[in-house]
Amino acid sequence: MPTYRTASEAETISLGERLARTLPARGVVLLTGSLGAGKTMLAKGIVSGLGAAPADEVSSPTFTLIHEYGGGRVYHVDLYRLEEARELATLGLEELFDRDALVLIEWGERFPQLMPAERTEIRIRTVGDDEREVEVTP
Ligand SMILES: Nc1ncnc2c1ncn2[C@@H]1O[C@H](COP(=O)(O)OP(=O)(O)O)[C@@H](O)[C@H]1O
Ligand SMILES: [Mg+2]
Structure with missing residues:
Protein backbone atom coordinates (compact mmCIF):
# COMPACT_ATOMS: atom_id res chain seq x y z
CA MET A 1 0.00 0.00 0.00
CA PRO A 2 1.65 3.28 -1.03
CA THR A 3 2.35 5.48 1.98
CA TYR A 4 3.65 9.04 1.85
CA ARG A 5 4.80 11.59 4.41
CA THR A 6 4.37 15.32 4.17
CA ALA A 7 5.85 18.02 6.38
CA SER A 8 3.64 20.99 5.49
CA GLU A 9 0.30 22.02 4.07
CA ALA A 10 2.04 22.89 0.77
CA GLU A 11 3.61 19.45 0.56
CA THR A 12 0.22 17.81 1.03
CA ILE A 13 -1.22 19.93 -1.78
CA SER A 14 1.60 18.89 -4.11
CA LEU A 15 1.18 15.26 -3.08
CA GLY A 16 -2.49 15.58 -4.07
CA GLU A 17 -1.41 16.98 -7.43
CA ARG A 18 0.83 13.96 -8.01
CA LEU A 19 -1.76 11.46 -6.76
CA ALA A 20 -4.32 12.96 -9.15
CA ARG A 21 -2.54 11.30 -12.05
CA THR A 22 -2.93 7.87 -10.48
CA LEU A 42 -5.26 16.99 -0.31
CA ALA A 43 -8.50 17.62 -2.22
CA LYS A 44 -7.12 21.04 -3.28
CA GLY A 45 -4.11 19.26 -4.75
CA ILE A 46 -6.16 16.58 -6.48
CA VAL A 47 -8.54 19.12 -8.08
CA SER A 48 -5.55 21.20 -9.18
CA GLY A 49 -3.63 18.16 -10.44
CA LEU A 50 -6.60 17.20 -12.58
CA GLY A 51 -6.58 20.68 -14.07
CA ALA A 52 -10.14 21.24 -12.88
CA ALA A 53 -9.38 24.39 -10.82
CA PRO A 54 -6.36 26.07 -9.21
CA ALA A 55 -5.73 24.85 -5.65
CA ASP A 56 -6.46 28.26 -4.13
CA GLU A 57 -9.95 28.23 -5.62
CA VAL A 58 -10.81 24.96 -3.88
CA SER A 59 -12.44 25.52 -0.51
CA SER A 60 -14.04 23.21 2.01
CA PRO A 61 -17.63 22.31 1.09
CA THR A 62 -18.51 22.34 4.79
CA PHE A 63 -21.74 24.29 4.39
CA THR A 64 -22.77 23.69 0.82
CA LEU A 65 -21.75 20.00 1.09
CA ILE A 66 -20.90 19.69 -2.60
CA HIS A 67 -18.57 21.75 -4.78
CA GLU A 68 -18.20 21.18 -8.50
CA TYR A 69 -15.01 21.81 -10.50
CA GLY A 70 -13.93 21.64 -14.11
CA GLY A 71 -17.47 21.80 -15.47
CA GLY A 72 -18.53 18.64 -13.67
CA ARG A 73 -15.37 16.59 -14.07
CA VAL A 74 -14.65 16.67 -10.34
CA TYR A 75 -16.90 16.93 -7.28
CA HIS A 76 -15.76 17.57 -3.71
CA VAL A 77 -18.20 16.50 -1.01
CA ASP A 78 -18.05 16.95 2.78
CA LEU A 79 -20.55 14.93 4.82
CA TYR A 80 -19.37 16.18 8.24
CA ARG A 81 -22.51 18.22 8.87
CA LEU A 82 -24.93 15.66 7.55
CA GLU A 83 -26.81 14.14 10.45
CA GLU A 84 -28.82 11.32 8.98
CA ALA A 85 -28.41 8.95 6.09
CA ARG A 86 -31.81 9.92 4.70
CA GLU A 87 -30.61 13.50 4.17
CA LEU A 88 -28.22 12.03 1.64
CA ALA A 89 -31.14 11.24 -0.64
CA THR A 90 -31.95 14.95 -0.98
CA LEU A 91 -28.28 15.64 -1.68
CA GLY A 92 -28.36 13.56 -4.83
CA LEU A 93 -25.12 11.72 -4.12
CA GLU A 94 -26.28 8.55 -5.87
CA GLU A 95 -26.79 10.56 -8.99
CA LEU A 96 -23.25 11.98 -8.70
CA PHE A 97 -21.87 8.45 -8.57
CA ASP A 98 -23.45 7.75 -11.95
CA ARG A 99 -21.75 10.69 -13.59
CA ASP A 100 -18.61 10.58 -15.64
CA ALA A 101 -16.69 12.31 -12.86
CA LEU A 102 -14.28 11.85 -10.00
CA VAL A 103 -16.08 12.32 -6.66
CA LEU A 104 -13.90 13.18 -3.65
CA ILE A 105 -15.68 12.62 -0.33
CA GLU A 106 -14.72 13.73 3.16
CA TRP A 107 -16.44 11.96 6.08
CA GLY A 108 -17.95 9.37 3.74
CA GLU A 109 -17.03 6.69 6.29
CA ARG A 110 -19.85 8.06 8.49
CA PHE A 111 -22.29 6.50 6.01
CA PRO A 112 -20.51 3.32 4.89
CA GLN A 113 -23.67 1.65 3.61
CA LEU A 114 -24.19 4.56 1.20
CA MET A 115 -20.70 4.54 -0.26
CA PRO A 116 -20.01 2.49 -3.38
CA ALA A 117 -18.10 -0.73 -2.71
CA GLU A 118 -15.72 0.07 -5.51
CA ARG A 119 -13.72 3.07 -4.39
CA THR A 120 -10.29 4.35 -3.56
CA GLU A 121 -9.49 5.32 0.01
CA ILE A 122 -6.90 7.87 0.99
CA ARG A 123 -6.24 7.94 4.71
CA ILE A 124 -4.52 10.90 6.32
CA ARG A 125 -3.05 10.75 9.79
CA THR A 126 -1.45 13.45 11.89
CA VAL A 127 1.95 12.25 13.08
CA GLY A 128 3.42 15.58 14.26
CA ASP A 129 2.50 19.28 14.35
CA ASP A 130 2.92 19.66 10.62
CA GLU A 131 3.60 16.07 9.67
CA ARG A 132 1.06 13.84 8.01
CA GLU A 133 1.06 10.26 6.82
CA VAL A 134 -0.98 9.58 3.70
CA GLU A 135 -1.89 6.05 2.72
CA VAL A 136 -3.61 5.11 -0.53
CA THR A 137 -5.77 1.99 -0.68
CA PRO A 138 -6.88 1.17 -4.19
N1 LIG B 1 1.47 18.33 6.41
C1 LIG B 1 0.28 18.97 6.42
N2 LIG B 1 -0.66 18.63 5.50
C2 LIG B 1 -1.88 19.21 5.50
N3 LIG B 1 -2.28 20.14 6.39
C3 LIG B 1 -1.39 20.51 7.31
C4 LIG B 1 -0.07 19.96 7.37
N4 LIG B 1 0.58 20.53 8.41
C5 LIG B 1 -0.27 21.39 8.96
N5 LIG B 1 -1.46 21.41 8.33
C6 LIG B 1 -2.64 22.20 8.71
O1 LIG B 1 -3.67 21.31 9.08
C7 LIG B 1 -4.92 21.81 8.64
C8 LIG B 1 -5.58 20.82 7.69
O2 LIG B 1 -6.84 21.34 7.36
P1 LIG B 1 -7.87 20.63 6.42
O3 LIG B 1 -7.22 20.17 5.19
O4 LIG B 1 -9.02 21.57 6.28
O5 LIG B 1 -8.28 19.36 7.31
P2 LIG B 1 -9.54 18.41 7.18
O6 LIG B 1 -10.20 18.68 5.87
O7 LIG B 1 -8.94 17.02 7.26
O8 LIG B 1 -10.40 18.70 8.37
C9 LIG B 1 -4.67 23.14 7.98
O9 LIG B 1 -4.84 24.16 8.94
C10 LIG B 1 -3.21 23.04 7.58
O10 LIG B 1 -2.55 24.29 7.53
MG1 LIG C 1 -12.12 19.24 5.35
Missing part, protein backbone atom coordinates in the same frame (compact mmCIF):
# COMPACT_ATOMS: atom_id res chain seq x y z
CA LEU A 23 -6.67 8.20 -9.83
CA PRO A 24 -9.35 7.01 -12.25
CA ALA A 25 -11.13 9.74 -14.23
CA ARG A 26 -14.40 8.34 -12.98
CA GLY A 27 -15.08 6.95 -9.52
CA VAL A 28 -15.24 7.68 -5.82
CA VAL A 29 -12.34 8.59 -3.55
CA LEU A 30 -12.93 8.61 0.20
CA LEU A 31 -10.64 11.01 2.04
CA THR A 32 -10.51 9.84 5.65
CA GLY A 33 -8.84 11.16 8.77
CA SER A 34 -9.73 13.27 11.79
CA LEU A 35 -10.68 16.94 11.77
CA GLY A 36 -7.68 19.00 10.66
CA ALA A 37 -5.80 16.00 9.28
CA GLY A 38 -5.54 17.61 5.84
CA LYS A 39 -8.34 16.03 3.79
CA THR A 40 -9.31 19.37 2.26
CA MET A 41 -5.66 20.26 1.52
Whole structure:
Protein backbone atom coordinates (compact mmCIF):
# COMPACT_ATOMS: atom_id res chain seq x y z
CA MET A 1 0.00 0.00 0.00
CA PRO A 2 1.65 3.28 -1.03
CA THR A 3 2.35 5.48 1.98
CA TYR A 4 3.65 9.04 1.85
CA ARG A 5 4.80 11.59 4.41
CA THR A 6 4.37 15.32 4.17
CA ALA A 7 5.85 18.02 6.38
CA SER A 8 3.64 20.99 5.49
CA GLU A 9 0.30 22.02 4.07
CA ALA A 10 2.04 22.89 0.77
CA GLU A 11 3.61 19.45 0.56
CA THR A 12 0.22 17.81 1.03
CA ILE A 13 -1.22 19.93 -1.78
CA SER A 14 1.60 18.89 -4.11
CA LEU A 15 1.18 15.26 -3.08
CA GLY A 16 -2.49 15.58 -4.07
CA GLU A 17 -1.41 16.98 -7.43
CA ARG A 18 0.83 13.96 -8.01
CA LEU A 19 -1.76 11.46 -6.76
CA ALA A 20 -4.32 12.96 -9.15
CA ARG A 21 -2.54 11.30 -12.05
CA THR A 22 -2.93 7.87 -10.48
CA LEU A 23 -6.67 8.20 -9.83
CA PRO A 24 -9.35 7.01 -12.25
CA ALA A 25 -11.13 9.74 -14.23
CA ARG A 26 -14.40 8.34 -12.98
CA GLY A 27 -15.08 6.95 -9.52
CA VAL A 28 -15.24 7.68 -5.82
CA VAL A 29 -12.34 8.59 -3.55
CA LEU A 30 -12.93 8.61 0.20
CA LEU A 31 -10.64 11.01 2.04
CA THR A 32 -10.51 9.84 5.65
CA GLY A 33 -8.84 11.16 8.77
CA SER A 34 -9.73 13.27 11.79
CA LEU A 35 -10.68 16.94 11.77
CA GLY A 36 -7.68 19.00 10.66
CA ALA A 37 -5.80 16.00 9.28
CA GLY A 38 -5.54 17.61 5.84
CA LYS A 39 -8.34 16.03 3.79
CA THR A 40 -9.31 19.37 2.26
CA MET A 41 -5.66 20.26 1.52
CA LEU A 42 -5.26 16.99 -0.31
CA ALA A 43 -8.50 17.62 -2.22
CA LYS A 44 -7.12 21.04 -3.28
CA GLY A 45 -4.11 19.26 -4.75
CA ILE A 46 -6.16 16.58 -6.48
CA VAL A 47 -8.54 19.12 -8.08
CA SER A 48 -5.55 21.20 -9.18
CA GLY A 49 -3.63 18.16 -10.44
CA LEU A 50 -6.60 17.20 -12.58
CA GLY A 51 -6.58 20.68 -14.07
CA ALA A 52 -10.14 21.24 -12.88
CA ALA A 53 -9.38 24.39 -10.82
CA PRO A 54 -6.36 26.07 -9.21
CA ALA A 55 -5.73 24.85 -5.65
CA ASP A 56 -6.46 28.26 -4.13
CA GLU A 57 -9.95 28.23 -5.62
CA VAL A 58 -10.81 24.96 -3.88
CA SER A 59 -12.44 25.52 -0.51
CA SER A 60 -14.04 23.21 2.01
CA PRO A 61 -17.63 22.31 1.09
CA THR A 62 -18.51 22.34 4.79
CA PHE A 63 -21.74 24.29 4.39
CA THR A 64 -22.77 23.69 0.82
CA LEU A 65 -21.75 20.00 1.09
CA ILE A 66 -20.90 19.69 -2.60
CA HIS A 67 -18.57 21.75 -4.78
CA GLU A 68 -18.20 21.18 -8.50
CA TYR A 69 -15.01 21.81 -10.50
CA GLY A 70 -13.93 21.64 -14.11
CA GLY A 71 -17.47 21.80 -15.47
CA GLY A 72 -18.53 18.64 -13.67
CA ARG A 73 -15.37 16.59 -14.07
CA VAL A 74 -14.65 16.67 -10.34
CA TYR A 75 -16.90 16.93 -7.28
CA HIS A 76 -15.76 17.57 -3.71
CA VAL A 77 -18.20 16.50 -1.01
CA ASP A 78 -18.05 16.95 2.78
CA LEU A 79 -20.55 14.93 4.82
CA TYR A 80 -19.37 16.18 8.24
CA ARG A 81 -22.51 18.22 8.87
CA LEU A 82 -24.93 15.66 7.55
CA GLU A 83 -26.81 14.14 10.45
CA GLU A 84 -28.82 11.32 8.98
CA ALA A 85 -28.41 8.95 6.09
CA ARG A 86 -31.81 9.92 4.70
CA GLU A 87 -30.61 13.50 4.17
CA LEU A 88 -28.22 12.03 1.64
CA ALA A 89 -31.14 11.24 -0.64
CA THR A 90 -31.95 14.95 -0.98
CA LEU A 91 -28.28 15.64 -1.68
CA GLY A 92 -28.36 13.56 -4.83
CA LEU A 93 -25.12 11.72 -4.12
CA GLU A 94 -26.28 8.55 -5.87
CA GLU A 95 -26.79 10.56 -8.99
CA LEU A 96 -23.25 11.98 -8.70
CA PHE A 97 -21.87 8.45 -8.57
CA ASP A 98 -23.45 7.75 -11.95
CA ARG A 99 -21.75 10.69 -13.59
CA ASP A 100 -18.61 10.58 -15.64
CA ALA A 101 -16.69 12.31 -12.86
CA LEU A 102 -14.28 11.85 -10.00
CA VAL A 103 -16.08 12.32 -6.66
CA LEU A 104 -13.90 13.18 -3.65
CA ILE A 105 -15.68 12.62 -0.33
CA GLU A 106 -14.72 13.73 3.16
CA TRP A 107 -16.44 11.96 6.08
CA GLY A 108 -17.95 9.37 3.74
CA GLU A 109 -17.03 6.69 6.29
CA ARG A 110 -19.85 8.06 8.49
CA PHE A 111 -22.29 6.50 6.01
CA PRO A 112 -20.51 3.32 4.89
CA GLN A 113 -23.67 1.65 3.61
CA LEU A 114 -24.19 4.56 1.20
CA MET A 115 -20.70 4.54 -0.26
CA PRO A 116 -20.01 2.49 -3.38
CA ALA A 117 -18.10 -0.73 -2.71
CA GLU A 118 -15.72 0.07 -5.51
CA ARG A 119 -13.72 3.07 -4.39
CA THR A 120 -10.29 4.35 -3.56
CA GLU A 121 -9.49 5.32 0.01
CA ILE A 122 -6.90 7.87 0.99
CA ARG A 123 -6.24 7.94 4.71
CA ILE A 124 -4.52 10.90 6.32
CA ARG A 125 -3.05 10.75 9.79
CA THR A 126 -1.45 13.45 11.89
CA VAL A 127 1.95 12.25 13.08
CA GLY A 128 3.42 15.58 14.26
CA ASP A 129 2.50 19.28 14.35
CA ASP A 130 2.92 19.66 10.62
CA GLU A 131 3.60 16.07 9.67
CA ARG A 132 1.06 13.84 8.01
CA GLU A 133 1.06 10.26 6.82
CA VAL A 134 -0.98 9.58 3.70
CA GLU A 135 -1.89 6.05 2.72
CA VAL A 136 -3.61 5.11 -0.53
CA THR A 137 -5.77 1.99 -0.68
CA PRO A 138 -6.88 1.17 -4.19
N1 LIG B 1 1.47 18.33 6.41
C1 LIG B 1 0.28 18.97 6.42
N2 LIG B 1 -0.66 18.63 5.50
C2 LIG B 1 -1.88 19.21 5.50
N3 LIG B 1 -2.28 20.14 6.39
C3 LIG B 1 -1.39 20.51 7.31
C4 LIG B 1 -0.07 19.96 7.37
N4 LIG B 1 0.58 20.53 8.41
C5 LIG B 1 -0.27 21.39 8.96
N5 LIG B 1 -1.46 21.41 8.33
C6 LIG B 1 -2.64 22.20 8.71
O1 LIG B 1 -3.67 21.31 9.08
C7 LIG B 1 -4.92 21.81 8.64
C8 LIG B 1 -5.58 20.82 7.69
O2 LIG B 1 -6.84 21.34 7.36
P1 LIG B 1 -7.87 20.63 6.42
O3 LIG B 1 -7.22 20.17 5.19
O4 LIG B 1 -9.02 21.57 6.28
O5 LIG B 1 -8.28 19.36 7.31
P2 LIG B 1 -9.54 18.41 7.18
O6 LIG B 1 -10.20 18.68 5.87
O7 LIG B 1 -8.94 17.02 7.26
O8 LIG B 1 -10.40 18.70 8.37
C9 LIG B 1 -4.67 23.14 7.98
O9 LIG B 1 -4.84 24.16 8.94
C10 LIG B 1 -3.21 23.04 7.58
O10 LIG B 1 -2.55 24.29 7.53
MG1 LIG C 1 -12.12 19.24 5.35
